[in-house]
Amino acid sequence: MYPQKDNPEDSISKKIDQHIKNYAKSDQYQGTVIVAKEGKIIHKDAYGYANREEKTKNTIHTQFLIGSLTKSFVAVTVMQLVEKGILDLHTPLKLYIPNLKNELSEHLTLHILLKHQSGLSPHLERITNFENKDVTSQEIIQIINTSSLSFSPSTQYQYSNLNYTLSAIAIENVTGKSFADVLQENTFDPLQMNHSGVERIANKPKERAKGYYKNAFGIKNDENIVSYALGSGDIYSTVEDLLKWDQALYQNTLLSDKSKSLLFKGENATFGNYGYGFRIQEYQIGRGKNKNGILTRHGGTMDGFMSNLHRYTDDRLTVIILGNIRPFPIRQMTFELKEIALGFKINERNRKTLE
Numbered sequence: 577m578y579p580q581k582d583n584p585e586d587s588i589s590k591k592i593d594q595h596i597k598n599y600a601k602s603d604q605y606q607g608t609v610i611v612a613k614e615g616k617i618i619h620k621d622a623y624g625y626a627n628r629e630e631k632t633k634n635t636i637h638t639q640f641l642i643g644s645l646t647k648s649f650v651a652v653t654v655m656q657l658v659e660k661g662i663l664d665l666h667t668p669l670k671l672y673i674p675n676l677k678n679e680l681s682e683h684l685t686l687h688i689l690l691k692h693q694s695g696l697s698p699h700l701e702r703i704t705n706f707e708n709k710d711v712t713s714q715e716i717i718q719i720i721n722t723s724s725l726s727f728s729p730s731t732q733y734q735y736s737n738l739n740y741t742l743s744a745i746a747i748e749n750v751t752g753k754s755f756a757d758v759l760q761e762n763t764f765d766p767l768q769m770n771h772s773g774v775e776r777i778a779n780k781p782k783e784r785a786k787g788y789y790k791n792a793f794g795i796k797n798d799e800n801i802v803s804y805a806l807g808s809g810d811i812y813s814t815v816e817d818l819l820k821w822d823q824a825l826y827q828n829t830l831l832s833d834k835s836k837s838l839l840f841k842g843e844n845a846t847f848g849n850y851g852y853g854f855r856i857q858e859y860q861i862g863r864g865k866n867k868n869g870i871l872t873r874h875g876g877t878m879d880g881f882m883s884n885l886h887r888y889t890d891d892r893l894t895v896i897i898l899g900n901i902r903p904f905p906i907r908q909m910t911f912e913l914k915e916i917a918l919g920f921k922i923n924e925r926n927r928k929t930l931e
Contacts, residue, residue, distance in 0.1 A: 608714025643876020787880020
């Protein structure tokens with residue numbers, strides 16, 4: 577008999593697995609990972625504990641809060657409603673959120689919000705601490721109405737959770753449904769993302785991991801109520817569900833090519849390389865220094881959770897990392913898994929960024 581040849585993809589999966597385990601064995605990482613090329617899964621696995629107190633291990637079906645990756649879902653939902661003629665990107669918010677104070681509602685549009693060019697405070701908790709109970713959209717508006725703009729809209733870039741919270745409230749107001757229900761109908765159900773949703777006290781998912789924070793004194797539970805992060809950090813999901821989402825963005829399942837061109841139309845670095853709900857950057861292709869591809873990405877942090885979804889579009893390579901311990905070097909880890917998946921050794925190529 578001839579010796580059986582190793583499958584190159586099996587070899588890559590083993591290298592990825594060992595690399596992740598090097599992080600996990602020192603408690604630098606726990607969570608789930610999926611790496612896919614052209615929709616075909618190269619590697620998927622779970623690492624560490626979903627619940628450290630009960631010694632429950634993470635599985636590939638464990639759910640995690642995805643933090644600011646929620647924003648990508650908001651942007652897609654806005655564009656779905658734009659395609660239906662229900663929302664307009666350049667109409668003042670006054671039409672969609674009439675109880676928003678005039679200073680904000682007359683000068684802000686969905687385009688400005690999605691691009692993070694509003695001048696709103698970066699975080700709701702910088703206005704008031706609202707983390708310890710579920711809050712309603714109307715209560716959030718009341719708090720936002722106490723704020724003011726730090727610069728004239730469209731003149732600068734400043735990342736703000738409030739931009740996407742207001743976008744989610746506009747979605748709720750024009751549909752007459754909760755943000756959760758709109759996502760369920762427009763995205764989760766069509767894509768059979770059966771392990772994803774919007775978290776609230778009444779519907780905390782049973783398979784969700786607990787979040788943890790690590791410092792010099794040890795590892796402790798780090799969780800809170802997330803309703804204050806409406807539209808900016810309140811979605812939970814799994815790596816398999818997020819891969820379905822990623823692959824749908826290569827098709828016209830959710831949006832037309834015209835709408836997707838706006839999602840992935842990044843501004844220059846001064847304006848954050850930001851499209852609608854995605855950062856748009858270049859990444860190195862091959863060993864040459866002059867050929868670059870397009871990376872569309874977003875990540876997130878929510879209490880003891882971190883997430884990253886990188887779409888190396890010219891290679892049709894997707895790397896998704898979900899974790900329930902922080903901090904850990906998630907962007908570095910994402911870059912390293914991409915290098916392995918493309919057949920390179922870590923640090924083999926001369927690069928300018930970790931993307």
